[in-house]
Amino acid sequence: MGLLCSKNRQHTEADTEENAQTAEIERRIEQETKAEKHIQKLLLLGAGESGKSTIFKQIKLLFQTGFDEAELKSYVSVIHANIYQTIKILYDGSKEFAQNDVDSSKYVLSGENQVIGEKLSEIGSRLDYPRLNRELAEEIGNLWKDSAIQETYARGNELQVPDCTHYFMESLQRLSDANYVPTKEDVLYARVRTTGVVEIQFSPEARETRGENGSIIFEGVTAVIFCAAINEYDQTLFEDEQKNRMMETKELFDWVLKQPCFEKTSFMLFLNKFDIFEKKVLNVPLNVCEWFKDYQPVSTGKQEIEHAYEFIKKKFEELYFQSTAPDRVDRVFKVYRTTALDQKVVKKTFKLVDETLRRRNLFEAGLL
Ligand SMILES: Nc1nc2c(ncn2[C@@H]2O[C@H](COP(=O)(O)OP(=O)(O)OP(=O)(O)O)[C@@H](O)[C@H]2O)c(=O)[nH]1
Numbered sequence: 001m002g003l004l005c006s007k008n009r010q011h012t013e014a015d016t017e018e019n020a021q022t023a024e025i026e027r028r029i030e031q032e033t034k035a036e037k038h039i040q041k042l043l044l045l046g047a048g049e050s051g052k053s054t055i056f057k058q059i060k061l062l063f064q065t066g067f068d069e070a071e072l073k074s075y076v077s078v079i080h081a082n083i084y085q086t087i088k089i090l091y092d093g094s095k096e097f098a099q100n101d102v103d104s105s106k107y108v109l110s111g112e113n114q115v116i117g118e119k120l121s122e123i124g125s126r127l128d129y130p131r132l133n134r135e136l137a138e139e140i141g142n143l144w145k146d147s148a149i150q151e152t153y154a155r156g157n158e159l160q161v162p163d164c165t166h167y168f169m170e171s172l173q174r175l176s177d178a179n180y181v182p183t184k185e186d187v188l189y190a191r192v193r194t195t196g197v198v199e200i201q202f203s204p205e206a207r208e209t210r211g212e213n214g215s216i217i218f219e220g221v222t223a224v225i226f227c228a229a230i231n232e233y234d235q236t237l238f239e240d241e242q243k244n245r246m247m248e249t250k251e252l253f254d255w256v257l258k259q260p261c262f263e264k265t266s267f268m269l270f271l272n273k274f275d276i277f278e279k280k281v282l283n284v285p286l287n288v289c290e291w292f293k294d295y296q297p298v299s300t301g302k303q304e305i306e307h308a309y310e311f312i313k314k315k316f317e318e319l320y321f322q323s324t325a326p327d328r329v330d331r332v333f334k335v336y337r338t339t340a341l342d343q344k345v346v347k348k349t350f351k352l353v354d355e356t357l358r359r360r361n362l363f364e365a366g367l368l
């Protein structure tokens with residue numbers, strides 16, 4: 001009996017211990033599941049130059065450690081390369097317009113600037129650029145101010161002139177200082193073409209962000225952030241100058257929406273580069289782009305900008321519903337107006353994205 005009792009007691013003790021262990025495991029699983037749910041694995045997709053890397057940099061600045069001095073300095077050569085490449089595009093472009101345009105005289109540079117232009121164009125075609133010094137910066141500055149280059153810049157949409165042009169050209173003196181260290185803003189403007197996929201893990205609480213590693217990881221993606229540069233409706237592709245950039249974005253978005261691996265993935269569409277769009281749309285009609293050829297302006301000024309933006313938004317929404325199979329229509333789809341260079345806008349947008357995805361998690365867990 002005693003033995004039995006003792007045996008029973010042993011049993012009870014073991015059970016209690018086992019129960020406690022099970023409870024602890026369950027508690028940990030619950031904790032880990034909860035923690036995991038706070039980390040959003042986001043995939044940034046979009047055509048070239050749509051702003052994916054800029055969004056990635058903003059996330060790093062906003063929710064991670066930002067850029068340390070070594071990282072900032074690593075952008076010096078990128079920024080200098082951006083300047084040489086840009087001045088080459090503008091100088092070569094002015095030569096082309098001076099030869100072929102009806103109104104050719106306005107694209108002809110002064111004799112002195114032609115000599116400088118030839119020299120800089122040669123530097124711009126090298127693989128290794130010299131560090132930008134005061135003397136070169138002055139020459140580039142003089143060329144930039146030449147009315148022929150300004151006329152050429154006004155036709156930048158025909159020439160693959162990058163969006164960072166004005167910002168860097170107006171800061172040449174600072175950028176050519178021997179002790180120059182790029183600012184956060186300089187880094188956001190710096191342009192490096194990414195090869196590979198931009199993936200980020202984002203959690204406002206955990207302050208954890210990782211990615212831009214070039215590896216293709218589509219599994220477990222909480223949401224796709226699709227960047228569309230809405231200012232590019234009158235521009236052609238860098239890779240194919242016959243193809244309109246907005247048409248390429250349309251095709252890419254359609255393709256991504258139809259991918260089986262994203263059938264349950266949430267879609268966050270960033271209609272990006274709004275700052276450039278709002279300046280352009282009053283001068284360049286939307287209907288120069290085939291996709292927007294049914295656009296009718298209704299107003300002027302701010303109202304017209306809003307009207308044009310809403311028109312584009314509607315086009316993307318229509319495309320979303322056309323390209324989404326009926327069994328997938330319950331995936332989340334949200335559209336945001338963004339200017340990736342604007343930290344406040346990006347912060348606000350990511351708060352909204354995070355809120356939407358959390359709500360979705362709760363909904364899927366049956367808690368909402
Ligand atoms: N004015 C303005 N410029 C922007 C905006 N978003 C990005 N840019 C600039 O546009 C250029 C291209 O942006 P990226 O972020 O490199 O574009 P991407 O999508 O990563 O391009 P790829 O790597 O070639 O696919 C950079 O010089 C950015 O500074 C924006 O909202 N407004």
Ligand SMILES: [Mg+2]
Nearest residue numbers: 052053193194
């Ligand atoms: Mg990139």
